[in-house]
Amino acid sequence: MTPPPSSVASSLEETALLRAMAAIAPSGVQVGCRLIREGDEAHLLPEEALSIPARQPAMRRASGAARWIAHGLLADIGFNDFTILRAPSGAPAWPRGITGSLAHDNEMAVAAVAPASDIGSLGIDVEPAQPLPDDILALVATHADVTDALDRDLAGRILFSAKEAVYKAVYPLDRQILGYEDIAVDLNAGFATTTTGRRARLAYCVAPRVVVLAFVPG
Structure with missing residues (x-):
């Protein structure tokens, strides 16, 4: 198993990616990223955890990391502790008036949110x-x-x-x-x-x- 990255290396990579993402984000779009860590599944709120059918620890960690980012982005625009359920289609369900998207690879999770009045619909990968x-x-x-x-x-x-x-x-x-x-x-x-x-x-x-x-x- 590959050892987890050091906290300093993690912080540097996250900072570099966040800067790059912020530079390309259109006006009104808030973005964030996080290197996926052991225990990130604990960031899933109880109803979120129930709505995600994947049982593999890696998938649940990735979902937890992505939602941790999104919770922070939503809080910044006035939606505190919003539960981001997984819809039957597999897409996350956002607050009314908000568009957003989550994604992850094997190591990094990202998220983006925006008011639907500014951006009709949003996707990230x-x-x-x-x-x-x-x-x-x-x-x-x-x-x-x-x-x-x-x-x-x-x-x-x-x-x-x-x-x-x-x-x-x-x-x-x-x-x-x-x-x-x-x-x-x-x-x-x-x-x-x-x-x-x-x-x-x-x-x-x-x-x-x-x-x-x-x-x-x-």
């Missing part, structure tokens, strides 16, 4: 800043995607993360399941379109992790 395996890229990429302005080593990873974030942003609006082939991403222009007719704006950072924000204007 996080990935390690490493090349995407070729077999996964073959499933994700289509001829409609535009990524030529990006670092070739990370273009596939950013594309994958963008489509994950777009799906999270548009599903609450249309309630339709989309595959990767249903989302066309133009990372040069910073937007994506879906077969349901939605258009989402994109913003991303690549260090120390790949994070993509997708948002539909209010």
